[in-house]
Amino acid sequence: xxxxxxxxxxxxxxxxxxxxxxxxxxxxxxxxxxxxxxxxxxxxxxxxxxxxxxxxxxxxxxxxxxxxxxxxxxxxxxxxxxxxxxxxxxxxxxxxxxxxxxxxxxxxxxxxxxxxxxxxxxxxxxxxxxxxxxxxxxxxxxxxxxxxxxxxxxxxxxxxxxxxxxxxxxxxxxxxxxxxxxxxxxxxxxxxxxxxxxxxxxxxxxxxxxxxxxxxxxxxxxxxxxxxxxxxxxxxxxxxxxxxxxxxxxxxxxxxxxxxxxxxxxxxxxxxxxxxxxxx
Numbered sequence: 001x002x003x004x005x006x007x008x009x010x011x012x013x014x015x016x017x018x019x020x021x022x023x024x025x026x027x028x029x030x031x032x033x034x035x036x037x038x039x040x041x042x043x044x045x046x047x048x049x050x051x052x053x054x055x056x057x058x059x060x061x062x063x064x065x066x067x068x069x070x071x072x073x074x075x076x077x078x079x080x081x082x083x084x085x086x087x088x089x090x091x092x093x094x095x096x097x098x099x100x101x102x103x104x105x106x107x108x109x110x111x112x113x114x115x116x117x118x119x120x121x122x123x124x125x126x127x128x129x130x131x132x133x134x135x136x137x138x139x140x141x142x143x144x145x146x147x148x149x150x151x152x153x154x155x156x157x158x159x160x161x162x163x164x165x166x167x168x169x170x171x172x173x174x175x176x177x178x179x180x181x182x183x184x185x186x187x188x189x190x191x192x193x194x195x196x197x198x199x200x201x202x203x204x205x206x207x208x209x210x211x212x213x214x215x216x217x218x219x220x221x222x223x224x225x226x227x228x229x230x231x232x233x234x235x236x237x238x239x240x241x242x243x244x245x246x247x248x249x250x251x252x253x254x255x256x257x258x259x260x261x262x263x264x265x266x267x268x269x270x271x272x273x274x275x276x277x278x279x280x
Contacts, residue, residue: 001114001149001171001172001200001201002114002149002171002172004081004113004114004149006054006081006231007051007052007053007054007231008230008231008232009047009050009052009231009232009233009234009245009246009249010052010054010055010056010083010203010231010232010233010234011044011047011052011054011055011056011233011234011235012056012057012205012233012234012235012236013055013056013057013065013235014210014235015030015235015236015237016030016034016040016043016057016065016068016235017030017031017034017057017062017064017065018030018031018034020210020211021182021183021206021210021211022210022211030237033237034064034068035064036064037064037067037068037070037071037072038071039068040065040068040071040072041068041071041072041075042238042239043236043237043238043239043241043242044068044069044072044076044080045072045075045076045239046239046242046243046246047242047246048072048076048078048080050246050250052246053078053079053080053081054080054081054082054083055069055080055081055082055083056083056085056174056203056205056233057082057083057084057085058084058085058086058087058118059082059083059084059085059107059110059111059112060084060086060103060106060107060109060110060112061086061087066110066111069082069111070111081113081114082110082111082112082113082114083112083113083114083116083203084107084110084112084114084115084116084148085116085117085118085153085174086103086104086106086107086115086117086118087103087118087120087121088100088103088104088117088118088121088139089103089121090121090122090124090125090135090139092135097138100139100142101142104139104142104143104145104146104148105146107143107146107148108146108147108148112148113148113149114148114149114150114151114171114172115143115146115148115149115150115151116150116151116152116153116172116173116174117136117139117143117150117151117152117153118153119152119153119154119155119156119159119174122136122152122153122154122156122159123155123156123159126156126158126159126162128158131161131162131165131166132162132166133159133162133163133166133168136152136163136168137168137169140168140169140170141169144169149171149172150169150170150171151170151171151172151173151174151200152170152173152174153173153174154173154174154175155174155175155176155183155185156185157175157185157186157190157191157194159173160173160175160194160195160198160202161194164197164198164199164200170200171200171201172200172201172202172203173198173200173201173202173203174202174203174204174205174233175191175194175195175202175203175204175205176191176204176205176206177191177192177195177202177204177205177206177207177222177226178206178207178208178209178213178218178221178222179209179213179217179218179221179222180209180212180213182206182209182210182212183206183209192225192226195226195227195230196226196227201227201229201230201231202226202227202230202231203230203231203233204222204226204230204231204232204233205233206233207219207221207222207232207233207234208234215241215244215245215248216248216258216260219232219234219245219248219249219252220248220252223249223252223253224252232249234249244260247259247260248260
């Protein structure tokens with residue numbers, strides 16, 4: 001995309017930054033676990049070991065995430081591609097545009113390769129009557145001027161459709177996509193159709209519906225229903241979770257069963273292969 005080769009799995013960050021989509025207690029536990037840049041490294045290192053070298057996050061708005069990526073690059077000696085999702089002031093005023101330009105500049109200053117306008121900002125510009133995203137080219141030009149690759153975070157699926165119809169200068173989209181329809185604004189089948197018809201690669205997010213389905217179910221669904229150019233963004237809470245998600249994904253792409261330990265249970269049935277805990 002835009003001359004950069006990205007892995008098909010991207011490192012997600014909700015489970016680094018405390019956006020669990022579950023409870024305030026869960027959010028706090030995540031932030032306590034990932035309190036400083038060194039805390040992130042074991043998870044990022046696991047992804048890097050599989051060639052997964054791209055992170056999606058509101059990097060310019062979360063200093064600890066930017067510092068964690070810097071730390072991981074220094075420890076590993078590897079370049080990590082940064083996909084930033086900044087919020088912009090989209091007021092059609094001189095002060096609003098100046099604030100937006102400063103936000104884009106901060107994205108570049110923290111080393112971002114991609115700058116995808118956050119959906120909360122982009123959706124304010126959508127005109128359904130005209131099937132257009134008003135003044136979007138102004139902000140995409142700001143991103144190009146700073147030497148980054150532009151895209152859209154498109155939780156609202158119309159963003160993908162209208163962007164393609166109008167030929168806006170974007171290279172990629174972010175779109176919520178999971179088997180449960182979690183946080184999706186229209187039915188799963190319709191979002192799948194939008195992804196398949198998109199003119200640019202799509203970075204799908206929330207494949208496990210924020211923990212509402214298992215990785216085996218969520219990742220197999222995503223990999224089997226997107227195109228070869230599309231990506232899946234995966235957030236994890238530990239190196240072992242990252243390793244499991246990588247193995248499940250590789251198995252899905254290779255059409256085999258993943259090499260995974262069975263989940264523990266106090267009286268697991270013999271059919272699950274535990275001869276020491278037969279419950280008959």
